[in-house]
Each structure stands twice: as C-alpha cells, then as structure tokens.
Amino acid sequence: MTDDLFPSTSKDDDQGTQFASVVPDRGIDRLEPLTYRIPQSLSDLQVGDRVAVPLGRGNRATSGTVIAIADHTDLPREKIKPISKLLGARLPKALLNLAQWIAHYYCCPPGMVFQTMVPAAVTKAVGRKRRVVYDLTDTARGAIASGAEPKLPPTAALAWRALIAHLDLLPSEPGALAHTLGLKSIAGLSRLEREGLLMKRELVTVRASGGASLMVADPDHATAPPLMNDQTRAVETVAKQLGSFAPFLLFGITGSGKTEVYLALIEKVLARGDSAIVLVPEISLTPQTLSRFAARLGGDVIAVLHSGLTASQRHAEWQRIASGEAKVVIGARSAVFAPVTKLGIVIVDEEHDGSYKQDQLPRYHGRDVALKRAQLENCPVVLGSATPSLESWHNAKLGRFTLLELPERAGGGVLPKVDIIDLIEERRASARDRQLRAIGPTLHRAIARAFDADGQVMLLLNRRGYASYIGCADAHCGWTLPCDDCDANMVYHKERLPRADGTKRTLGHVKCHHCEAMNKLPATCPNCGKRISLLGFGTQRLEEELAREFAQLVDGETMLRLDSDTMHKASDYQQALDRFRAGEIRLLLGTQMIAKGLDFPNVQLVGVVNADTALSLPDFRAPERTFQLVAQVAGRAGRSAHAGAVARVIVQTTDPTAPAITFAAQHDFTGFAEAELAIRQRAGLPPIGRMARLVFRDRAIEKAEAAGWTAKRALDAANIAHLTWRGPFPAPISRVAGYHRIALELLAPKASVIQQALTLLRNQGVAKSDAHCAVDVDPVALM
Numbered sequence: 001m002t003d004d005l006f007p008s009t010s011k012d013d014d015q016g017t018q019f020a021s022v023v024p025d026r027g028i029d030r031l032e033p034l035t036y037r038i039p040q041s042l043s044d045l046q047v048g049d050r051v052a053v054p055l056g057r058g059n060r061a062t063s064g065t066v067i068a069i070a071d072h073t074d075l076p077r078e079k080i081k082p083i084s085k086l087l088g089a090r091l092p093k094a095l096l097n098l099a100q101w102i103a104h105y106y107c108c109p110p111g112m113v114f115q116t117m118v119p120a121a122v123t124k125a126v127g128r129k130r131r132v133v134y135d136l137t138d139t140a141r142g143a144i145a146s147g148a149e150p151k152l153p154p155t156a157a158l159a160w161r162a163l164i165a166h167l168d169l170l171p172s173e174p175g176a177l178a179h180t181l182g183l184k185s186i187a188g189l190s191r192l193e194r195e196g197l198l199m200k201r202e203l204v205t206v207r208a209s210g211g212a213s214l215m216v217a218d219p220d221h222a223t224a225p226p227l228m229n230d231q232t233r234a235v236e237t238v239a240k241q242l243g244s245f246a247p248f249l250l251f252g253i254t255g256s257g258k259t260e261v262y263l264a265l266i267e268k269v270l271a272r273g274d275s276a277i278v279l280v281p282e283i284s285l286t287p288q289t290l291s292r293f294a295a296r297l298g299g300d301v302i303a304v305l306h307s308g309l310t311a312s313q314r315h316a317e318w319q320r321i322a323s324g325e326a327k328v329v330i331g332a333r334s335a336v337f338a339p340v341t342k343l344g345i346v347i348v349d350e351e352h353d354g355s356y357k358q359d360q361l362p363r364y365h366g367r368d369v370a371l372k373r374a375q376l377e378n379c380p381v382v383l384g385s386a387t388p389s390l391e392s393w394h395n396a397k398l399g400r401f402t403l404l405e406l407p408e409r410a411g412g413g414v415l416p417k418v419d420i421i422d423l424i425e426e427r428r429a430s431a432r433d434r435q436l437r438a439i440g441p442t443l444h445r446a447i448a449r450a451f452d453a454d455g456q457v458m459l460l461l462n463r464r465g466y467a468s469y470i471g472c473a474d475a476h477c478g479w480t481l482p483c484d485d486c487d488a489n490m491v492y493h494k495e496r497l498p499r500a501d502g503t504k505r506t507l508g509h510v511k512c513h514h515c516e517a518m519n520k521l522p523a524t525c526p527n528c529g530k531r532i533s534l535l536g537f538g539t540q541r542l543e544e545e546l547a548r549e550f551a552q553l554v555d556g557e558t559m560l561r562l563d564s565d566t567m568h569k570a571s572d573y574q575q576a577l578d579r580f581r582a583g584e585i586r587l588l589l590g591t592q593m594i595a596k597g598l599d600f601p602n603v604q605l606v607g608v609v610n611a612d613t614a615l616s617l618p619d620f621r622a623p624e625r626t627f628q629l630v631a632q633v634a635g636r637a638g639r640s641a642h643a644g645a646v647a648r649v650i651v652q653t654t655d656p657t658a659p660a661i662t663f664a665a666q667h668d669f670t671g672f673a674e675a676e677l678a679i680r681q682r683a684g685l686p687p688i689g690r691m692a693r694l695v696f697r698d699r700a701i702e703k704a705e706a707a708g709w710t711a712k713r714a715l716d717a718a719n720i721a722h723l724t725w726r727g728p729f730p731a732p733i734s735r736v737a738g739y740h741r742i743a744l745e746l747l748a749p750k751a752s753v754i755q756q757a758l759t760l761l762r763n764q765g766v767a768k769s770d771a772h773c774a775v776d777v778d779p780v781a782l783m
Contacts, residue, residue: 017037017038017071018037018038018045018069018070018071019035019036019037019038019069019070019071019072019073019080020035020036020037020038020045020051020066020068020069020083021033021034021035021066021067021068021069021070022034022035022036022051022053022064022065022066022067022083023064023065023067023110023111023114024053024055024062024063024064024111025062025063025064025065025111025112025114025115025123026055026062026109026111026112027109027111027112027361027769027770028109028111029109029762029768029769029770030109033067033068034053034055034064035073035075035080036051036053036080036081036082036083037080037081037082037083038069038082038083039082039083042083042085042086045066045069045083045086046066046069046090047066047067047068047069047093047096048065048066048067048090048091048092048093048095048096049065049066049086049087049089049090050063050064050065050066050086050087050088050089050090050091050118050122050123051063051064051065051066051083051084051085051086051087052064052083052084052085052086052087053081053083053084054081054084059081061084063087063115063123064111064114065091065096065099065114065118067096087122087123087125088122088125089118089122089123089318089322089339090322090339091114091117091118091339092339092340092341094343094373094376094377095117095337095339095373097376098337098369098372098373098376099113099114099117101372102362102364102369103362104755105755105777106362106363106364106775106777107692107758107762107767107769107775107777108361108362108363108364108769108775109361109769112361112362112769113362116334116337116358116362117337118318118337119305119314119315119318119334120311121311121312121314121315121318122314122315122318122319124311125315126311126312126314126315127311127312127315127316130202131173131202132173132174132200132201132202133170133171133172133173133174133200133201133202134170134171134172134173134174134177134189134193134198134199134200135170135171135198135199135200135201136167136170136197136198136199137196137197137198137199139196139197140192140196140197140198143197144164144167149161150195150197152191152192152195153191155187155188155191156188156191156192156195158183158188159178159181159183159188159189159191159192160188160192160197162181162182162183163181163189163192166180166181169181171201174186174189174190174200177189222295222296224260224263224264224296225260225410225411227257227260227261227264228257228406228408228410230256230405230406230407230408231256231257231260231261231264231406231410233404234250234261234404234406235261235264235265235268237402237404238265238345238380238382238404239265239268241380242268242269242272242274242344242345242379242380243272243344243378243379244378244379244380245374245375245377245378245379245380245381246380246381246402247371247374247380247381247383247395247400247401247402248380248381248382248383248401248402248403248404249351249383249384249385249388249392249393249395249396249401249402249403249404250382250383250384250385250404250406251385251386251388251393251396251403251404251405251406251669252384252385252386252405252406252407253386253406253407253408253409253415253635253667254386254409254415254631254632254634254635254636255409255410255411255413255415255599255635256386256406256407256408256409256410257406257409257410257411258349258384258386258406259289259292259349260410261382261384261406262278262347262349262382262384263292263293263296263297265345265347265382266278266293266297266328266345266347267296267297269344269345270297270301270327270328270344272344273342274327274342274343274344274345274379275324275327275328275329275340275341275342275343275344276327276328276329276340276343276344276345276346276347277329277335277336277338277340277343277345277346277347277370277373278293278328278329278330278331278335278347278349279331279332279333279335279336279346279347279348279349279356279366279367279370280330280331280332280349280350281332281333281349281350281353281355281356281596282332282333282353282355282596289330289349290302290304290330293328293330297328300325301326301327301328302326302327302328302329302330303317303318303320303321303326303328303329303330303338304317304329304330304331305317305318305321305329305330305331305332305334305335305338306331306332306335307332308569308571318338318339321338321339321340322339322341324341327340332355332366333355333356333358333366334366336366336369336370336373343373343374343377343379344379345374345379345380345381345382346370346373346374346377346379346380346381346382347381347382347384348366348367348370348381348382348383348384349384349385350384350385350596351367351383351384351385351388351389351392352385352387352388352389352392352628353596354625354780354781357778357779357780357781359781361769361774362769363774363775363776363777363779365778365780367383367389367392368778383401386631386632386635386669387627387628387631387632387669388669388673389624390624390673390676390677390680390686390687391686391687393673393677394677394687394688395687414647415634415635415667416606416634416637416647416648416649417647417648417649418634418648418649418650418651418664418665418666418667419442419648419649419650419651419665420651420653420656420661420662420665421440421442421443421650421651421652421653421656422653422654422656423440423610423652423653423654424654426440426441426442426652427440429441436535437545438461438537438541438542438545438609438610439542439545439546439549439607439609440652442650443607443609443650443652444549446605446607446648446650447550447587447605447607448550449605450604450605451550451552451586453604454602455602455603455604455605456580456583456585456586456587456588456600456602456603456604456605457586457587457588457603457604457605457606457607458587458588458589458594458600458603458605458606458607458633458636458637459542459546459587459588459589459590459606459607459608459609460589460590460591460592460594460595460606460607460608460609460629460633461537461538461539461542461589461590461591461609461610461613462591462592462610462613462614462629463536463537463538463539463591463610463613464491464493464513464538464539464540464563464564464565464591465491465492465493465511465513465538465539465540465541465565466491466492466493466494466508466534466538466540466541466544467491467492467534467535467536467537467538467541468489468491468492468535468536468537468538469489469533469534469535469536470489470490470491470492470510470521470532470533470534470535471532471533471535472525472527472528472530472531472532472533473525473530473531473532473533474525474528474530477525477527477528477530479525479526479527479528481510481522483512483514483515483517484517485512485515485517485735485736485737485738486512486514486515486517486733486735486736486737487733487734487735487736488512488513488514488733488736490510490511490512490517490519491510491511491512491513491538492508492509492510492521492534493508493509493510493511493538493540493565494506494507494508494540494541494544495507495508495540496555508521509521514733514736514737515736515737515738537609537610539561539563539565539589539590539591540561540565542589542609543555543559543561543589546559546587546589547559550587552586553586553587558584558585558586558587559585559586559587559588559589560576560579560580560585560587560588560589561589561590562576562588562589562590562591562593562594563590563591563593564591564593567593573593576588577598580600581600583602592629592633594633594636595629595632595633595636596632598636599636600636603636603637603647604637604647604648605637605647605648605649605650606633606634606636606637606647606648606649606650607649607650607651607652608630608633608634608649608650608651608652608653609652610652610653611626611629611630611651611652611653611661612626612653612654612655612658614626614629615655615658615660615661617732617783618732618782618783619732619781619782619783620680620683620685620782621780621781621782623658623659623660623676624660624676626658626660626661626664627660627661627663627664627669627672627676630651630660630661630664630665631664631667631669633649634649634651634664634665634667637649649665651664651665659672659675659676660672663675684724684747684749685747686778688749689747689748689749690747690748690749690750690751690753690754690778691745691746691747691754691778691779692745692746692754692757692758692775692776692777692778692779693743693744693745693746693775693776693779693782694708694711694743694744694745694746694761694767694773694774694775694776695731695741695742695743695744695773695774695776696708696711696728696741696742696743696744696772696773697739697740697741697742697771697772697773697774698739698740698772699738699739699740700740701740701742703772704739704740704741704742704772705728705740705742707742707766707772707773708727708728708742708743708744709728710766711728711744711761711766711767712725712727712728712744714760714761714764714766715746715757715760715761718757718760720753720756720757720760721753722748722749722750722753723746723747723748723753723754723756723757724746724747724748725744725745725746725747726744726745726747727742727743727744727745728742728743728744729742729743730742730743731743731782731783732782732783733783743782745782746758754777758775758777
C-alpha cells in the first residue's frame with residue numbers, strides 16, 4: 001500500500017522505530033490519517049491490520065485501520081502515541097483502495113467506510129477463543145519422516161507411540177489430548193515437550209453459536225441441468241474474460257436460468273483457484289440461493305454474510321473468508337466487502353433492486369461498488385436481472401457493458417398471460433356491494449379457479465399493516481391521525497393473538513413507518529367524538545378479507561403472510577417458503593418480499609392487488625420501480641411446463657393505461673426502457689445525467705433552511721460549468737423523527753461535475769455527511 005492514498009510526511013526520527021498511518025473508525029471528515037508509533041510487541045504489524053488506538057485527550061480506545069507504515073515522521077516524537085493492540089483482522093490491499101474511492105465518491109469520512117467494511121462482530125472479536133495447544137516441533141516431524149523412534153523414558157515413549165498413531169488429533173489442548181490417547185496424565189506429553197518434540201502454541205478460533213444452520217443443500221439441484229444455447233453462449237463469453245476486468249449485463253427473463261449461468265461461471269473460477277462473490281438484494285433471497293449453491297458447489301467452500309446471522313456466526317464466516325477456507329461468498333449488500341483472496345468474479349443478482357443502496361452513512365450502492373471492486377481486482381463482474389436498472393441498460397446500450405440475453409424460460413416454461421383489471425370499473429359494476437374490498441370480482445373468481453385446480457396462489461400488496469388512513473368518519477370534521485414527529489400519517493396494525501383456550505383475541509395499535517413510534521388507536525374522534533374510520537388496505541386487512549371469502553384459507557395453516565411484521569429472521573422466511581413449496585400453504589400473500597427470485601412450479605395465479613402503491617410518489621423513478629415490481633411478481637407464475645399452460649397474472653389498478661403497467665403486462669422491458677429513457681433524456685435525469693442530493697436536517701426548521709441556503713450561495717459563487725441545482729426546498733417527507741428536512745438536488749451531465757461541486761461544499765464545511773447533513777450521490781429515492 002503506497003502513501004499516496006492517505007499521504008504521510010516523513011523525516012528521520014528514532015532509528016528502528018516505525019510509524020503507522022491509522023484511520024480511526026470515527027466520523028472525522030478528513031482524508032489524512034493519524035500517526036501512531038508501532039511498539040516492539042507489534043513489530044509484525046502490516047498494512048491493512050485492524051488495530052485499537054488511543055484517541056483524543058482522554059485516550060479513548062478506538063478501532064481503526066492501518067493504511068501505511070513508514071520509518072520516519074515529521075511529527076514531534078513526544079506527541080506520538082503507541083498503537084494499543086491488534087484486533088485480529090486484516091483487510092487486503094484492494095479493500096483499502098476501495099475504501100479510499102468510496103470515501104471520495106460518496107462524500108463520506110474514510111473511518112466510517114472502514115467501520116462499514118468490517119462487521120462489528122469482527123472488530124469486537126465476538127466468539128473468539130484463545131486456547132493453548134500442543135503441536136509437533138520440526139524435530140518431531142523429522143523423526144517421524146525418518147521412521148526413527150527417539151530415545152525416551154518409558155512414560156514419554158508410551159505417549160510418543162500413542163501420539164504418532166493419532167497425528168490427526170493435533171493441534172489439541174494438553175488435557176484433551178492425553179484423555180483421547182488413553183494416557184493417565186499429561187506427564188508423558190510434558191516430557192515430550194521438554195525433549196523438544198512437542199511445543200505449546202496459542203490457537204485462536206471463532207466459535208459460532210446461535211441461529212439455524214447456515215447451509216441446507218437442495219438435493220433437486222445437486223446435478224447441473226444441460227444448459228440451453230443462450231446460457232452456454234453467456235458462460236463462454238464471460239469465461240473468456242476471466243483474469244481481466246469486464247462488466248456484463250445478463251438480461252434474462254424470469255425463469256430463464258440465470259442462476260445456472262452463475263453456477264457454471266463459479267465452477268470455472270474455482271477451477272482456476274480463484275474466489276467468487278455473489279450478491280443478492282436482501283436476506284429474503286439468501287436461503288433459497290444458498291441451498292442451490294450448496295448442492296452444486298458443496299457447503300464447505302461457501303460462506304454467507306447477511307444480517308440474519310448471529311454476531312459469532314458473522315465473525316466465524318468472516319474469518320473463514322479471510323483465511324481462504326471459503327472460496328464463494330454469498331450475501332446481501334455488505335458482502336461486497338468480503339476479504340476474499342484472489343477474487344475471480346463478482347456476480348450481482350437482481351442488480352436493479354433498490355436495497356443495494358444503503359440509506360445511511362456511507363450511502364454507497366452495492367452494484368456500483370461491486371463494479372469498482374472488480375476493476376481493482378481485475379476480474380469480470382456480471383449484473384443479472386429480468387428487469388435491469390435503467391443505469392445498467394443505458395451502459396449496455398452505450399457499449400460500456402457487454403449485453404448477454406436469455407430470452408427463453410428454461411425447462412419448457414412459458415411467460416404467463418397478464419390481465420390488467422380497472423378497479424374503478426369493477427367497483428362501479430358492483431356498486432350494490434357497499435363493502436370496500438381489496439379483491440375485485442375478477443381476481444376473486446381466478447383465486448377460486450386456481451384452488452379448484454389444486455394450484456397455488458401468490459398475492460402482492462406492497463403496503464404493510466391493516467389501514468393506511470385513520471380519520472374521523474364525519475367528512476365535515478376532517479380530523480386525521482398524523483405522526484407527532486413525522487410529516488406522515490400513522491398506520492393501523494391489527495393482530496390476532498392466541499389465547500390459552502385456543503381462541504384468538506384482537507389487539508390493535510397505530511404505528512409510524514418512518515420513526516417507528518407506536519400508540520393506541522383512539523376510541524373516538526378527539527375533535528368531535530364521532531367514530532373513527534379505517535381506510536386503505538394493507539397486508540393484514542387483505543389477509544382478513546381472504547379468510548372471510550375462502551373457507552379453505554386458514555391463517556397460519558393454509559395461508560401465510562410474508563412481510564417485515566411476520567418475518568423477523570432468516571429462519572422464519574425459510575420455513576414459510578418450505579411450507580409453500582411442499583404444498584401445505586395454498587396462498588402466500590405479502591409485500592415485495594414475495595416478488596424476488598422465488599421459484600415455485602405449482603403457482604397458477606399471481607395477483608397484484610394494487611399496482612398503484614408507488615406509481616404516484618413524487619419521485620422520477622416511481623414508474624421504473626412499478627414496472628420492476630409488477631414484472632418480477634408476474635414472473636413467479638408459470639415456472640413449469642404444466643403450470644405455464646394454465647398460469648395467469650391479474651394486475652388490479654386504477655390507472656390501466658399507465659405505461660409502467662401496460663409494458664409490464666406485455667413482458668416488454670425493452671419497450672418500457674426506451675420510452676422511459678426518452679423522458680429522462682428530455683429532463684436531463686439519470687442515467688442520462690448524474691445527480692446528488694443533499695438533505696439538511698435540524699429540529700429547528702430555520703437552521704435546516706439556513707444550511708440549505710448556505711450551500712446554494714456557495715454553488716452560486718462557484719459558478720461551476722454544466723452544473724444545475726434545484727432547491728433548497730422542503731423534502732417530500734418534510735419531517736422525520738422530529739427533524740425538519742430541506743433538500744438540495746444537484747444535476748450535471750457527468751459525474752466529474754457532481755464531484756467537483758461536492759468537493760467544493762465539503763472543503764467549505766457545508767456538506768459534512770453528519771447528523772445534520774445527508775449527502776446522497778446517485779440517489780435511488782427522493783422522498
């Protein structure tokens with residue numbers, strides 16, 4: 001690692017003493033590291049080591065990363081503090097370079113980047129155990145190789161003969177070794193140590209505890225199926241670039257076999273002795289993906305990194321990766337920072353997914369960081385999706401990425417027929433039914449037919465809770481229930497909990513989905529005393545309606561709801577999918593969690609209960625997200641030749657002519673992309689142009705506004721060519737958790753212009769990326 005990444009001055013000091021440049025894990029917005037003395041006890045310190053250092057006047061113990069080592073420094077010797085200790089983790093050079101790029105590009109303190117790269121469980125050494133063990137000396141190994149038995153006293157000779165018959169036990173703790181060898185005590189082993197045949201050494205291990213098994217192989221995928229021509233072509237094209245940086249966009253319709261392409265490529269990478277990183281959008285994809293990869297590649301070579309692990313599991317997996325034991329890393333966004341050795345390929349599955357973008361410091365995009373890491377490691381990167389992000393599609397069309405296409409479903413499946421249902425017309429036709437329903441007549445009949453044919457059903461409603469609008473039933477009153485600390489309405493949640501006698505009791509509360517505040521639902525309107533109306537549909541209300549309409553659906557027995565209120569950990573999600581795959585569950589309903597990457601051959605009907613939930617948001621990406629969600633969930637139907645013949649998708653909407661919905665119904669991504677990119681072109685919006693968003697936050701709105709105007713005046717004075725901006729103005733959600741939010745959006749034709757503006761604001765202390773200012777480069781959401 002050279003000093004040019006984080007420069008350090010140099011001048012002759014005490015001879016023999018070395019100095020380390022350390023970036024502490026703190027939000028210090030400076031690229032220059034701090035200098036520390038390397039004590040003699042840490043003479044084996046290397047660049048990339050994680051260390052503990054004293055920070056500030058109080059010498060507070062702080063973790064940090066060594067990014068350079070020098071023999072000299074210009075700093076006064078008496079002011080340089082020593083490094084306290086090693087933390088037992090080391091980052092490879094490529095990750096140090098990647099951290100420097102992230103800190104600059106995403107306008108983030110470098111210490112926060114390193115803190116994100118290394119899980120807290122690793123820094124805190126959760127589950128780490130130090131054991132003193134016996135192992136063979138070189139003298140003993142030589143004696144064993146020659147076949148000569150050393151001259152030893154009887155007790156030691158007995159121990160020696162027992163030991164050489166069980167060399168597989170080493171290294172082992174003295175007491176445990178003596179017991180296993182059948183020795184009465186450790187006396188014989190102690191004599192072997194004095195004779196120079198055994199030595200004691202410290203062995204550090206990480207014991208993973210808690211949680212379910214990380215690896216459950218799926219026997220149905222143990223043997224690789226024959227690849228179709230398009231799959232073979234994709235594998236061969238990427239394989240030719242192994243050993244060099246090359247970005248690929250794998251555009252394959254749902255069910256086209258993208259995972260088989262990934263597996264074939266990883267097998268080639270492993271054959272070269274290299275490693276692979278596979279990113280999945282969130283924890284919901286990991287269990288099913290893991291089972292397929294474990295069956296094909298073997299669980300021993302795979303490590304998993306995601307938020308569902310216990311702290312000790314996360315530490316153990318990280319150490320397996322760092323040691324080279326695990327060659328394939330599968331995980332969510334942060335797995336892009338896995339400390340693999342000899343990285344041979346990076347794969348980003350469902351690359352369009354918004355969860356790859358971190359919504360807190362550092363606000364990096366996992367897909368873009370994967371591209372940068374592959375460039376630094378000189379290896380190919382494959383971005384896969386049935387509905388690519390317009391950024392990736394635009395890059396492919398410009399020739400920056402190589403486009404690989406899989407236009408047919410594997411295994412004989414066909415894309416299902418999609419019907420768009422106008423909810424307004426259906427409600428008008430059934431006006432005599434005064435009860436508000438989420439399921440229209442057409443979707444109701446289709447569910448009944450699927451059940452009659454012993455098929456399974458999946459229903460998507462991307463809204464949690466029971467009712468999204470809480471207000472007075474008297475329109476003249478106009479009272480609604482907002483969150484006290486946010487510019488948003490409270491959402492009613494209703495749960496039925498079991499009693500000891502087998503019956504269920506209903507409990508309800510109101511909750512803010514932004515600050516998580518909770519409260520009781522008022523019994524009556526606090527303004528006029530009249531009753532309260534609960535309007536709008538969430539997954540809980542849909543679940544209640546389905547149980548009422550279909551006798552064969554029993555909550556928890558034949559019907560399951562999948563959302564963040566019911567799926568609390570990875571094992572919950574895995575068990576739910578296993579029950580659905582086994583046919584025990586007839587209907588699966590949920591939020592976007594059910595729209596991603598799931599493969600169930602008996603699904604005959606997929607229903608989108610309300611396709612409009614995100615379409616009307618004040619965000620230019622709303623049509624793109626709506627298209628992706630509808631197209632992805634539609635792809636869950638007809639995944640086998642049998643189900644494909646009868647599979648159907650019904651999309652309920654109040655805007656049946658919206659391009660995002662009509663193109664999704666036609667399975668026409670190319671048509672949607674061309675139309676949407678034309679709109680973005682006229683507006684200069686990403687991916688045609690580049691964007692950064694600054695949100696100034698304060699409990700006093702005057703301070704937030706003042707910060708926004710200070711930034712605007714700095715940009716006015718700089719007069720940067722080709723830079724335009726909008727604002728400052730109140731963000732669409734103008735207050736969250738008591739903090740007012742003022743937005744300023746920067747637009748430019750090139751990323752370099754955005755970076756020039758952010759560097760200016762950063763140097764003037766206006767854009768600090770702290771509690772009062774959020775800097776979001778390449779934002780994916782503008783709320």
